[in-house]
Structures are given as structure tokens and as C-alpha cells.
Amino acid sequence: MTSCKQTCGEFSFLLRPLSELSCLTGLHKRAAESTKLFIRQNWSPTGISLSKCCEGNSTIPMITNILELNIYDQDILKDDLCTSILFDISNLTLGEKETKVFITDDKTKDELWVEFEVTESPEEPGQYITNGVLVAAPLTALDVKIDKLPLTKVGQDLVLKLRGAYKEDQVISLPKNAEFLQMIRYYINRELETEIGLRTHCLESAKDCDKKVSAHASTTVTPFTTKNEIIVSLPVAEDKAELSLKATDRSEKDLSVRLDFDIPEAEKAFLKKRKVVASSALQKALNLSAAPDPSKVPTVAVVLSGGGTRAMTASLGSLRGLQKLGLLDTVSYITAVSGSTWALSSLYSDPHWSAKGMDEALLPLQKELSKNMYTLFSPSLLQYYKKELEQREKGGHPVTLIDMWGLALEQLIFGKKYAGTLSDQQRTVSEGQNPLPIYTAVNMKEDATGSMVAEWCEFTPFEVGFHKYGAFVPTENYGSEYYLGHLIQKLPETRISYLLGTWSSIFSLNLTQLWSTITGVMPTWTPWIRETVSSIETDQKPSTLDTLRVIPEAVFLSSFMNSRPVISKAFNFMRGFFLSNSYSENSAFTAWKDTHPDAFPNSLTPGDPRLGLVDSGFDINSGFAPVLRSHRHVNIILSLNYSWGADQFRVLKQTQQYCADRHLAFPRIDFNKVASEPEREVYVFEDEDNPEAPIIIHFPLRNVSFKQYKAPGVKRQGEKELKEGDVNVTTSSSPYTTQNLTYAPKDFQRLIDLTSYNIVNNRDTITRVLQRVLHRTAPEVQPTIPTLSASPINPTNQNNPTTPNNQSGPTNPTNPATPASSVWSRVVAGAKSLF
Template identity: 40%
Template sequence: MRDYILPPVFLPLSSGNIEGVIHKEVNSYRDVFVKIVEGKNLQEGDLFSKGDFFVSLWLPTASLKTYRTRTIPNSSNPIWNESFHFQIHNQVKNILELSVYDEDKFNNDCVARLLLDVDKIPPGTTISDSISLIPEGSEVLLFELRAEERPDLLGEITTNGVLVTRPFSCIEISVLENENKTYLNDDERLSLKLSGAYEEMHKWNTPHNKEEHFHFHATADMELELEVNLTKVAGKSKTDSRNKQENEEDEEENEELIGTTTVPIHLLKENQDKTVRVAFGKERSVDLKLRAKECSEDLDIRLGFDISEHEKHFLKKRKKIVSETIRDALSLTNNLEENEVPVVAVVGSGGGMRAMTSLYGSLSGLQKLKLLDCVTYIVGVSGSTWCMSNLYENPKWSQENLQTAIHRAQDQVCHSKMGFFSAERLNYYSREIKKRTARGQTVSFSDIWGLIIEYLIHGKENTAKLSDQQKGVEEGQNAYPIYTAVNVKEDVHFQELAEWCEFTPHEVGFPKYGAFIRAEDFGSEFFMGRLMKSNPESRICYLQGLWSSIFSVSLADVWQLATGSSSAPGWLKNMFDNNDEFTDLSKITSSKFVTSLTSPEGLFSHFLEEALISRPAVGENYNFLKGFHMHRDYRQHGGFIAWMGTDEEDNPNYLTPAEKKLHLVDAGFSINTGFPPLFRPERQVDVILSFNYTWGSQFKALKQTEEYCAARNIPFPKVNLHGIDNSNLKECYLFVDEENPQSPIVLHFPLVNDTFRTYKAPGIKRNSVKEKTNGSIDVQSRGSPYRTAYVSYSVDDFSQLVNLNCYNVMNQKEIIMQAINMALHRKRQSKPQAIS
């Protein structure tokens, strides 16, 4: 009986089903009793004395309070014999963390941490166990676990099989008029803190006997404690109170704690008032009236693993357009039936301005082949999203000649970037950031980076929002756009536990958790699935700061040239080496970058410079999964797509719903191409046109995608590179899994200049010197004008890159038609046969 023990985390001593139908359940609770008995042969804390050991217990699905044993001083065999009690919900995944610490005056050293799945303890049984704290060592911890059912307690949950939202309560707290009427002086303030609640803390500094009311929203069936603190602002006189709001931040740093106490909240009976007196010494007290009310509002988050109803309506309309286009392209005599229509997707990789320009060319090639209306989805990463977001500002972009959009993009790409660090522009950045702060929106470097992108690709303020793009798909007239980012842990490598986040015109969400919010609500504050504070929808440039933050390292290079500041740190350089995107500063020439910039001054300047030369990639955003818990069987749910065999995802205490903020970053830090959103089985993608615009290896992202799929049991063809000459790549490679029709057919287009050198159009050779010169496009060497750090092209360079990518698509018409025909054949083969 050791299946309740998760793989332990050792620390140095001193250092199924995918329906996803949302449903409600009424379930009971259990009592879990934990007894920490003793430790044996625990390692000494230092060379001169034995350790002073204690054990902490943390079960965040039952209580946000961390419990601990007393400290046994100077003993390698401490005996505690201390018991603890937790109340847990039967349908929530409950992982108890036992951490052994060696107490120190300055810092408590964690010796080891044990993860115990208490859900697996059979009710009515007691388990006594001893666990080795060091692999193959003699250091052990002895403890007892016991579980008892509580059929008398029932609680309703809402779940999609992965996430769980529990009973939701509003705690009303009134600070009452006190008998002595002078309990709060002008220089004192009262703070009410409820850890785990949405509001977390309220502060009150109104003197004398004015009654005040506060609200906390929290999980109703968890152990909660209200912490009440009375503080005094050091050195404050009565006359200062008139300016208190102006000096609030300074006052917080100078507060002196007078007294503190806690009030249990979980013992409140619903809809019944309870008055408690909180004393601070013999003569100081505060009367609080408490009331708990159940909140039963519907969820503002869509729980489920299916695509949205909006996307389903789009697909019905788009299939008609795709059907007619394929019928004409393949010269079919009959229309396709609805279940025969292949789903074709375009995937664009990252690569800054190079990726944006190249995607224009690739889409233009499909349009000239009259195949653009075959495409159902367009997915982008990093620089590809710049092209996509530009195109979808026009609701009819694919129905018009793309040359108009390309000429407009050329004007922006080729205009001077001299001004993006000008004093005027820096003042604009500063004003915009202040506006976001005033509205209560999160602010991080990615927001500044988004404003810089806005200037790079528009040259002025762009008012477009993601939800505006709904107009571009409401009649199925364009392919459905999907933008990407990944959520990461700050202390975990970007390719580990990178959770893909989708942005569509209708929704933003995590397919892994089956949780989505309206696109208009991204940036607003949620708790337990409820919209608590609605913030204005951000302009799309702020999203671009998330979608393409991998490119921001190039901005650090520009900053270095302009200001003389030190370059990005080594770990960041290594990261960009891994992504084929980092620029060798020794190869930068002044003709490619701004050489005359205004150095900003003041606090904003310091923040900007620090951001540019430290960690510019990660942006913080409100976590709309905050307050959810994980279902006890989430790992067995078919919709929870995760790495096979990863211990980190066995511990829900550290998964995204437990985080206060999202840490979203360019998906290129994980896989520098946008495949993952297309693997959702509800999208049923048959053919993927993969356009690689990254620098360096032209198959790295594709191989990473193959590994991503293999680790998650997702059908994907083998990417066999045997026999491929990397020094002489062709324009397109076909990858098919003949034995598995569920696997998509992949056409991969490397960024190469192959037959374009000698052909200006398919079948038409270059003759004149000028034509041959136009075919000599450098997309490989370090002297190329298309290196990732280059934010501006000449008109000729822009046109040639567009033409190259357009040609590479048009020259592969036969293989594209072959792939579509193959997908059509698969569709017809898989159709259920009529019964005669």
C-alpha cells in the first residue's frame, strides 16, 4: 500500500474520455488525520551541531494555512507525535506535502519533501509508514494517515472532469461602532486579510466610529482564517491625514504593527450573523459582524474540451466555401458532401519581420493558385502573428487581391525606424503604461514591447482589438485565425510544462484544462470561474507583445548599440541560440539599425533598460483559472493533454489554477511553429501546410512537433530526414503516415531559395541580368538582410522575400493538390457505408 506516495522531491540539506461535458455533482467530504511520529537518522544541519528539525504540512485544497510541528532542537532522531486534521472534498485531487526542515536563525533549510496522495487512503483505515528521505539512505520519516468519510457533509461542484469549482461564498464583514468610540486614531489603520479569497486584503483608516462594510469572496468549504491587524504609521501627525492618499505607498513602508489576531471563518453558519470582538491588548478592541452567503451565479468561464459554438457556426459556413474551391481545383463533377470536406490548415513559424513578410508571400501564392479558400485555419507563432493580425483588420482580406495588403505592409516594413526610441515615442509608451495601470490592468515589459511592435508594423497607434476580428469570420469568408502563446513556470525550462494558450477572435483559453473565456474578457479578473472585475479589452498590440516576445531579444541588441548598455545575459543568449534567433552583435552593421537614438531618462528609462537587458520575454497577466481545483481523476481524463511520465504534472498544487498570475510568453520558446492548436480532435485537421521562416535549421521545429505528439499519443507522421541534404534543401517535403489515417498529412516548406534562382515564375526562366539578380536572395548567410534582428528592409529586399515565398508555394501546386486529394480519399474511405 504505497500507491499514495508520489515521487518524492529530494532537496540538498543546505541549499480516457474527452467529451468534457460540464456537469454538476453533489459529493461528500472526508476527514484526514495525519500524525507526524518521528524522524530517524536525520542528517546534521551543519558540521558543528545536530539539526533542529521540524515538519511542515501543506494541503492547499483543504486549508491555505501551512501547519508545522514544534522544533526538536539538536537531535538526529526527533520525536514529535503531533496530530493534524484536514477536511477534504471527495472529487478534488488532494496532495499533501510533508516537508522536513532544519530550523536556522536566518533561513530554514528544506531537507526533503514528500508528496502524499491522500485520496488513495481507504476510508476507515489507518496507515503507518516510514519513508526514506534520501535514496538508499537511512534517513526516514515515520507518520500515520487515517481517513474517515463524512456523509453528513455535502457540497455541490461544477466540473468538466479536469477542473473543479467548489461552493462559492461571499463573506460580509462590518466594522461596528465600538463602545469606547475612539479605538482607531488618525495615525492608525485596520487591515483585514483573508488568504485564498479573491480580494485577499481590505484596509480601513477612517477614524472614530464610522461603520464600514467589506466583502471577501472565497471557497466556502475550505478552512479559512481572517487575519486582523492594527498598525500605526510611524512618525505621522494628525495633520498628515489630509494627504494620506498621496503618501499611502510611503506610509505602508513605515507601518508599525500594534497587534494581530485571527478569526476562523469556516465555522460561520450560512446567512447567520456572528459578532466577534477582536482585542488588541487590554483597552483596544474592534467589533466585527460576520455573515457568510452562498454565491450561486453561473460561471463566466466556458468549461469543456469542445471548440466554441462560434467556431462551429464558422465551420459550417466555411465548409461550403472550401467544398466549392476543392471541387473546382480537382475538377470534380459533383459537390462534396459535408463530411467529405478536408480541413486544411496553414501554420506559420516565428522569425520577426522575416516571418511576417514571408507569410504574406506564402498566402499570396495560395491565392494565385486559387487555393486560399481551401484553408480553414491559419495558426501563427511570433512574427507570423504580425501578418495575421494585420490581415484580419480587413474583414474581407482573402476575398480581395492580397497585393493591396502587401503594398501597405511594405510601406511600414520599409519606412525608417529611427523614431521608435525617440523622446516623443518614449513619452507615448509611458502614457499608455500609466493608462493601463490606472485601469487596474497588469503591466510588464511585454506591454512596452507590444507598443514597440505597434510602431514597427504600423508607425502609429492602432486601435484594433482581437474581438474585432469576429467580423472577418462571421460568414466563413476567411480562414479562422488562431494566435498562440505558452504559459510557463519561471523556474522551469521553457520546453517543460509549457502550456499552450489559444487566442481566437471569440475566445482565449487553455485546451489542456478545457477552460476558455471571451476574447473581450482577457485581462479581466476572474475567481472560481466568475468574472469579478471587468477591465477594458486591450488593444491587439498588447497581445502581440505576448505572441512575439521571443523577438524582443533583438531589441536588447538595438538598445546596446544606442546606449552602450551591456548585452543580454548569457542564459538568454543560450536560449536564443537554441531557437536559432539570436543575433551575433559582431555582425551587426549600422546600416541595419538605428544609429541615432535619444536615451530616455528617469524611472521609466530605468525600467525599460532593465527589462531589455534582463528577462524581456515573460509577461504577467491575470489568471482566469484562479480559484479552480483539479478533479481527482484529471490525469486519466482524455482531454488533459500532458507529457507522458512527467512527475510535475502529478502535483496539482503547482499547476496553473494554483497560480495568481499567468506567465505567458512567445510560443516559440517551446516550439517555434503553431502546430499544437490543430491537434485538438474537434478540429479534425487533415492537411497542414507548414511554413518555416526560422533562421538556421529548417526542420528543428517540425522535429520538436513530432516529439511533442509522441509524448502525448497524438497522431503525427514520422519526420524522417534520412537522405535530406541540408545544404541543398528543396521547396517542399511531404510527410504522411500511410497506416494511420487519423494522422494529418503535412507539407513542410523550408525557407529556401532553390529553383527561384533560375525561374521567375513556375516554368518561366530568368533571362535578363536584372531578372537573375532578383533571383539571388540570401536567406541563409550571416550577411543576409533578413536576419531576425533587422526591423527594416529596403523596398527591393521586401519585394524579393515576398516573391520568393509566393513562388515556392506556386511551384508546388502539384504536391499541394496531391495532399488535398489524398485527404479527400481518406474522408471517403472512412465514411460509414449505407445499409442496403
């Protein structure tokens, strides 16, 4: 994070008619200032101030300034948008008048002529902070004292509007016989020109308000270059309103958003402790004569996939297998998507879970998952949901449908109210005793073609943020209100139960079906869900009841949830940040794709008042993204895939494309060759030409040798044991389809045993990769087992394991790349991979 002196410039422009049609032009320059003007046929010069360049460089802007000209067809009923023109003001030359001609219609060749002039501002330079992508302007608290209101308006609510401010509309509520007038506080960028206005408060619908109410008065307020009180008079009819404005600057030291692309200091401290644990574990696992230097220990990450209860159960089984092999302590990170976040949320409720036998953690989950899923909507739980949602709303958080899903998942996993928060999990990693959990969600942005593009957001016990923007906040403050990087209003920390809804929002469809089936009430949000995820495939027809019960509590809660959005909503901690003019040079952005949202800075997330986070499975159904950050230096990734479907490599294809778009190191995989080979329990992919690329050990959801072997080298005997090995993870009749949220105890245990076996049965594959990487990071450590072969091992060995722990099956790690599928074009299409 660096700071820079930022000078201001001003530009004016003259617009000339584009045709004889009745039209108007909307001018919107949001990247550096939220300014909207509407100009009709009688054009006149218009001026807007803008932020310009670091001091000492008068030609290159520091902040992206995009002028958006929206051309409307003027209509009696509604002005229809005809076309939009985006113009980068950095193309202009300081001190010169320039005329630009824009073609507004390719068919009619209509033209819009705009004359620009950029001049130097006389104002003093300001101090701006930047990480190279985001730019934080100085924050000022502006106190507005209402000295006098129009006599005709006393006793009636008014709205005071300060354009571009945090909470720009604030209601003035006064009793009829008020003897005092209130003080209102705004937060603004004091260096930008703004406008203050006063109007009556309309309690009707926004549509009716537009017809009946207009601003009574407004005036332009120049940038606050003085700390003295400013008096503003607003004429209203024959009377006036008098306001006193006083600005107080906030120190840049109070910046509450971490603007950096590196991991936080708390995570670095954790890694230092965790590497000591990993060093000892490697000594035991690899039979080394001495523990390797902790600073040279490979960084290992386990990447879990989504898939509902199947993903949760299989994740637990795989971690159980790693624990049995003594390899769990070699892992520094565990990332989770969707259903696998349920597993981590349960495990990390115990600060010492990995030091205990996994069976201790599995028993209560088996019990909860064996309950009838209809109990999620019992009368008592419906009352509980309503009470909790009302309390959350009173605490200041936006309440959405997904919050109720989170409460339902809380009951599915914990069977009771769970008061834990994500920041509470700091105690689970305080001594490096467990891997660092990383939960994920994505913020969806629409591109120019209507397709959805994801921005990955990661949640750790230390902080929440977007690596793309290099913006992070302390976990306990996620959901609180921020502006220009400063914490404006601290809200109660969100419980993990609500976060579960955000991380697993794709399952709202399943729970809606349950709701209507059990209660007999069609939820008011059903049309939204159908519209949002109408293309999601289901694995089997939902079960129905012979008799429907209409529960009054359900009707009441349905009413409460009416008009609530179907996706999670949280206050945007990046609100108010500007984008650096060089943001597109950062490899995290794909602005080179003309239709990608990254090519339209006015539409990127810092301009949104709230975040709309959804299940990461809408993009890639596995949590690779967080551990591919270069600052985490991950050497080995154990990919545990529990997605449903025949293509068990789809997450790898998508991740390979994700890395290619962002210039991240990732193995080159020939997926055609992989598809032509017999099925295996494990695959190893390595790019020997690029040591920066992590080695991928990929475990697909398969039942290969487990059918004949109950343990490595131990064949099944008798009909009972053979039946226990017949675990169906492929057909629609399987008990593990995503549609099923609960399992019979025997089905739960069989999936645990299968996924645990697949890990244990391939011990040598994992340890060989560990040995290979350790020899690379610590050459002084002599290998005690053979190094990993570059040639594929005969996959038939997996079908006939004759000795315990002698299983391997890597594919050729040096195969040339085959173009992978691109990021899913639609949110609804992304949902298909989970079902």
C-alpha cells in the same frame, strides 16, 4: 462539463521527530485547500478538512489532495528547506488510523513518522462542476462588516486577512476621526475552513515588514453552512475587534469559464459557413463537375512559424501564393507563432482581406518596414509608450516590460496607434469569409530538474484558453479577474498591440539593444533579459551609432519600467480551480514522466494567481498544437516554416515528439532519410496506416528553383533577372536574419516573391493531396487528376521546372519513425531556433 455532489472529509495526523536536529515542518495542502501550518519539535495532532469523493462513493476522492511536507533546518537567520515530501491523501482509508514512514535523507536515513486518520465529515455534500481535469467548487461572496476596531488603532491602516480567499489581504484605510467603518468583500469556497486575522499595514519593504509586523489576532472560521450573519471577535491586547460576516452564494449558472475540451459553438458556426466557401473553392481548384457536400469537405489548416520580420513577410508571400492558385478559400484555419502573428494582425484588420488582392495589404507594410528602426524610440514615441502604459495600469492590468515591446511592434507594423482588439476580429470571420486565425503563446512551468515545459495557450476572436486544462474564456474577458470560474472584476479588453508583445516576447532582446544604442541609456531591465535569454544566438553584431543621444524621456520611461517583470503577466482565469484526482489520465498530461510538472499537481497553473505567457517559439517555433486538437478534425496541414537555420525540419521533429507524448495522431517521419536526400521546395508526409493523422505538406525556407525561374516554366533572362532570383536565406550576410527588424523595399519584395513562387510552383502537390483526402471524405466525388503517389518524385524536377504548375516532390509517406528530439529543456535553448 458535469456536476457532482462532493462530500467533505477530515483528516488528522501526528508527526514524530525525524532526528535530534533542530527542525520544523511546513505542511501545505494546496490542491483542495490553501493550508499552511508550521510545527516544531513538540509535535501535536493537527487537523485539516479536505474535499472527498462523489456522493455514493466513499472510497475514491474526486479532487486531488496532495499533502506537502517541507522539512526545514531551523536557523537563527533563516530556515533553510532541506527536503519536501508529497503525499497523496487518497492513499488513506476512511475510518482507519495509519502510520506512514517517510525517508527524509538517503544518506543519514532520517525518518519522519506521520500518523493519519481520515473521518467522515458531518457537513452536507456540495455541488461541484468538472470537465474531468478541473473542478469548480461553489463560490461565495463574503461581506465583512467592521463593527469595532481597537481604540489604539483608529486612524492607522490595518490589513484584514482571510486565508484562501480571493485577494486575501485587504487594507482598511480610516481617517483619524472616522465615524464609520467600512464593508469589505471577499470571495471564498464556503465549504472550506479558513482563518481570519488582523494586523497593522506596513508600507516598507516586505523584508522589513517581516521583521516588524506580525498578526495582532486571528481566529479559525468554520465552513459557512448558514446564510445567517456570523459575529467574529478578535482579541487585540486588552481590546478587541468585532466583525460581522455574511455569506451570499453565487449560482453555478454564473460560471464564466467554459470547462470543455470541444471547440466553442461560435467556432462550429463559423466552420459551417466556411465549409460552404471551401466547397466552392475545391470545385474550381479541382475542376469538379459539382461542388462537394460542405459537410464532407476536408478541413485544411495553414500553420505558420516564427522568425520575426522574416516570418511576417514570408507568411504574407505564401498566403499570396495560395490566393493566386485559388486555394486560400479551401483553408479553414491559420495558426501563427511569434513573427507570423504580426502578419495575421495586419491582415485581419480588414474584414475582407482574402477577397482582395494581397498586394493591397502588402504595400503599407512594405512602407512601414522600410523606415529606420531607430524611430521606434523617438522622443515622441517614448512619451506615447509612457502614457499608454500608465493608462493600462490605471485600467487594472499588470504592466510589464513586454507591454512596451508590444507598443514598439505596433509602431513597426502599423506605424500608428492601433486600437483594434482580438474580439473585433469576429467580424472578419462572421460569414466564413476568411480562415479562422489562431494566435499562440505558451505558459512555462519548471520541472524537477530545472528545465522548462510549455503549456500552449491559444487566442482566437472567440475565446482564449488552454486545451490542456479544457478551460476557455471569452476573448474580450481575457486579462480580467476570475476566481473559481466566476468573473470577479471585468477589465478593459487588451488591445492587439499588447498581445503582440506577448506573442513575440522573444524579441525583447533585440529591442533592448536598440534602446541602449539609440538613447544612450542602459535599461534597468537589462540584467533580467540577460539572465533569461543569455544563450540566444544573434545573427550578426548589432549596429552602433557614432554619437549617442541621451533622451530625457528614455530615462523617465526606464524609471517607470523599473521592477517590471520581463515576461507578460495576466490574471489567471483558472485561479482557484481544483484538479480532479483523475487529471493525469487525460492524454494532455504527461504525469508519467517523474520530473515533469504534470506529476506535481500542487505546482500546476490553476494554483498560480497570474499567467506568465511567453513566445511560443520558446517551445516549438510553429503553430501545430492548436490544429492537432482532435475536435478540430484537421485533415491537411500546410506547414510553412520560416525558422532560421540549416535544420528546416526541427519543428516537425518537435511536433512529432509533442504528439507522441500526448498520444496524438501524426505522420511517422524518417528524418534521417529526408536529410540524405537533395533539397526540395516541398515535402509531403502521410501515415497511410492511420487515417486520423493529418497529411503534412511542409514548405521549408529554401531557394531551389527560384534562382533560375521567375515563374513556373518561365526562365530568368539576363543579369538583372538572375540577380533578382539570388535571394539569400541561409547565410549570416542575409538581410533576412532575425536580428533585422526592417527591410529595404527590394529585399521585402524579393522574399515575398520567393515564398509566393514556392507555393505556386508546387500547385500539383497541394491539389493532389486535396483530391486524395476529398476522395476519402466524399467517395462519391470522382477524381479528375491523378492521386498522390506513395513514392518520392525525382527531386531534380524541382531544379528544372519546364511547365507551369507541374511541380511536386513528396517524400515517402510510409517511412518508419525515427525518434525525434524531445521538447527543449530550457527556455533559453528554445530561443536558438529562431536565430
